[in-house]
Amino acid sequence: xxxxxxxxxxxxxxxxxxxxxxxxxxxxxxxxACLAIVMASIVSMxxxxxxxxxxxxxxxxxxxxxxxDFNGIWQAMNNANWDxxxxxxxxxxxxxxxxxxxxxxxPPGLGIVEGGVLPYLPAALKQRKENFEKRFAEDPEAKxxxxxxxxxxxxxxxxxxxxxxxxxxxxxxxxxxxxDIYMNSTKKAPADSWMGWSNGKWDGETLVIxxxxxxxxxxxxxxxxxxxxxxxxxxxxTAASPYHLNYEATIEDPQVFSKPFKIxxxxxxxxxxxxxxxxxxxxxxxxxLIYGKYRKVPLQ
Amino acid sequence: MTTDKxxxxxxxxxxxxxxxxxxTAAVVxxxxxxxxxxxxxPASAGTSAKAPAxxxxxxxxxxxxxxxxPRTPDGQPDLQxxxxxxxxxxxxxxPANVTANKLFxxxxxxxxxxKQAALADEAQTTPGxxxxxxxxxxxxxxxxxxxxxxxxxxxxxxxxxPDGRIPAQTAEGQKRGRDRTAAYRTAGGYNQVQDIVLxxxxxxxxxxxxxxxxxxxxxxxxQIIQSRDAVMILFEQIGDIRIIPLDNRPSPPxxxxxxxxxxxxxxxxxxxVIETTNFDERPQGRNAALxxxxxxxxxxxxxxxxxxxTFDYEFTVSDPETFVKPWTASMxxxxxxxxxxxxxxxxxxxGIEDTMKGARAADAAAAKKPxx
Numbered sequence: 235x236x237x238x239x240x241x242x243x244x245x246x247x248x249x250x251x252x253x254x255x256x257x258x259x260x261x262x263x264x265x266x267a268c269l270a271i272v273m274a275s276i277v278s279m280x281x282x283x284x285x286x287x288x289x290x291x292x293x294x295x296x297x298x299x300x301x302x303d304f305n306g307i308w309q310a311m312n313n314a315n316w317d318x319x320x321x322x323x324x325x326x327x328x329x330x331x332x333x334x335x336x337x338x339x340x341p342p343g344l345g346i347v348e349g350g351v352l353p354y355l356p357a358a359l360k361q362r363k364e365n366f367e368k369r370f371a372e373d374p375e376a377k378x379x380x381x382x383x384x385x386x387x388x389x390x391x392x393x394x395x396x397x398x399x400x401x402x403x404x405x406x407x408x409x410x411x412x413x414d415i416y417m418n419s420t421k422k423a424p425a426d427s428w429m430g431w432s433n434g435k436w437d438g439e440t441l442v443i444x445x446x447x448x449x450x451x452x453x454x455x456x457x458x459x460x461x462x463x464x465x466x467x468x469x470x471x472t473a474a475s476p477y478h479l480n481y482e483a484t485i486e487d488p489q490v491f492s493k494p495f496k497i498x499x500x501x502x503x504x505x506x507x508x509x510x511x512x513x514x515x516x517x518x519x520x521x522x523l524i525y526g527k528y529r530k531v532p533l534q
Numbered sequence: 535m536t537t538d539k540x541x542x543x544x545x546x547x548x549x550x551x552x553x554x555x556x557x558t559a560a561v562v563x564x565x566x567x568x569x570x571x572x573x574x575x576p577a578s579a580g581t582s583a584k585a586p587a588x589x590x591x592x593x594x595x596x597x598x599x600x601x602x603x604p605r606t607p608d609g610q611p612d613l614q615x616x617x618x619x620x621x622x623x624x625x626x627x628x629p630a631n632v633t634a635n636k637l638f639x640x641x642x643x644x645x646x647x648x649k650q651a652a653l654a655d656e657a658q659t660t661p662g663x664x665x666x667x668x669x670x671x672x673x674x675x676x677x678x679x680x681x682x683x684x685x686x687x688x689x690x691x692x693x694x695x696p697d698g699r700i701p702a703q704t705a706e707g708q709k710r711g712r713d714r715t716a717a718y719r720t721a722g723g724y725n726q727v728q729d730i731v732l733x734x735x736x737x738x739x740x741x742x743x744x745x746x747x748x749x750x751x752x753x754x755x756x757q758i759i760q761s762r763d764a765v766m767i768l769f770e771q772i773g774d775i776r777i778i779p780l781d782n783r784p785s786p787p788x789x790x791x792x793x794x795x796x797x798x799x800x801x802x803x804x805x806x807v808i809e810t811t812n813f814d815e816r817p818q819g820r821n822a823a824l825x826x827x828x829x830x831x832x833x834x835x836x837x838x839x840x841x842x843x844t845f846d847y848e849f850t851v852s853d854p855e856t857f858v859k860p861w862t863a864s865m866x867x868x869x870x871x872x873x874x875x876x877x878x879x880x881x882x883x884x885g886i887e888d889t890m891k892g893a894r895a896a897d898a899a900a901a902k903k904p905x906x
Contacts, residue, residue: 297607297608297761297762298606298607298608298609298762299607305761305762305763305764306763378880379878379880379881380876380878380881394764394777396759396760396761396763396764396765396766396777397761398606398614398759398760398761398766399606399607399612399614399760400614401614401759402759403759403766405766405775405777410773410774410775411773412768412773412775412876414757414759414768414873421873424875425875427875427876427878428876428878428881429876451881507783508783508784508786510777510779510783510786510796511777512790512792512796513792513793513794515737515738515793517735517736517737517880518728518735518737520880521727521728521735522727524727524887525727525886525887525890526727528727528887528890528891528893528894529725529726529727530724530725530726530893530894530897531725
């Protein structure tokens, strides 16, 4: 039987030295590994707002029927609504600046797109550029149209999750837009719509939402990133703490993109005790843009 | 008018504006079982001065298993699903029925009322009139008579005061109501889009879906989704949504106002009680009874399941600055099959664009014919 006490002292010293060296080496490797992980996550966060590596051990509190409890009011905290790709700050136009100054400028953002580039097909890329040029008149948000998916999620407004029995409602303060998620349903969209038709299911800790049946009219952001009616979005939402959800989505649209791409971001719980959605009936703020040309007397 | 003629007319004039709405109706109707046509007997053969809860509350046959309130996993009474509050019951009791202390129509009277109302729905567009350029509810199955509606035989939805009439209004309330109604009526010039009423512009349906949730001319359909902490009520027209928190939080200051008010809910036994304040003044074309509401308007709503396919809805209007006393009305909500499809009203509002274009074309035409 192995007993260090029976070994000659010299051997013991060598062995201790070895074990110290082994420990030192292990420590060094561990430190390097940790640094690498930290560096990697810093780089990756800087690159695309990827949520911090999910603490796989976090178990979401459950509703009474045993589902992860996502009830509450959530909001993205990024500039993806301006442009989902990485982008610099940018001027609107001098003409617009003359009226509302720096309020008109696009703030910078690292984007939410994995890899940082949207895989546009050549014709679609041309369309995107045209959309960008016309963005102040043509962005569906400027016209107070429904936001579509995934834009609903990262509009600069809070949204509320209400977990019912067979449906999960997501309601945005923006326009009071509703996503009605049919749980455990295989129903297909009866027709195309702005918000699409969402079927949801639970995959352990994760809410998986499969949405199809879109029309081709919503944009992903204020920069003219767009899709066709072939859009298919699969979202995966997982709580990472009581205070934030990790959101990721795979976006597929063979008429616009050469391959599917992923977006991801954390969503934060609005912690104010008195937080609630108020009415933002933006239709009336969009009318001058849409119908102003029909004024009897043009605005001065 | 024959169906063929109507179809021909519609193919030319049907505005894209309502495509979504019609689709919804098609989906809803397609999946619905025919409306239950058997009028329920009055809940009590009514001579008592105080009218009972809605008569549509179907009494289960004595032999049947007693109905138990369905509950959510959280143990709350389950109000979820698709519902309509369509009914032909009048809000206020007609003066003759007040005099006669008549609380219920006879079956013959009731059937005649429904038939007459269905005919009126069908005839609401007269060929060759401006109204006719809009669309035909009946053609698309939007009228109440083609959809489930509560068999409510009462002569008024108002249960208190017992005469079924809205109480007298204060001078101040009357003036507010008159001023708002006048402002509403003078709207409708077409010099700028803001002259057009809110409902046509898809800002809020006209009359507003509440609260209180009064029956609508058509598509008075609702969806309820309920969690432990909140109840969401979707109103189909314009896709308007109320969220009612259930956590007893205080209301925000009165400087914060919503067109549909700000609601707080709690459970009293099996009844969901919702208190709503912080209404803004804006909605034009509120039910005339509510046109004069003041800043201190408070609405209490009570929702209670009464059967597999019904819940009772009761609301009490309190506003001492407008009404000399509070008043209460009630009606049943009836289950419909659903689903309710996205309304996207503003997104397809070609009606407004064409109206404004037409107004400028008319201006141009008038300018060409001076002196005529």
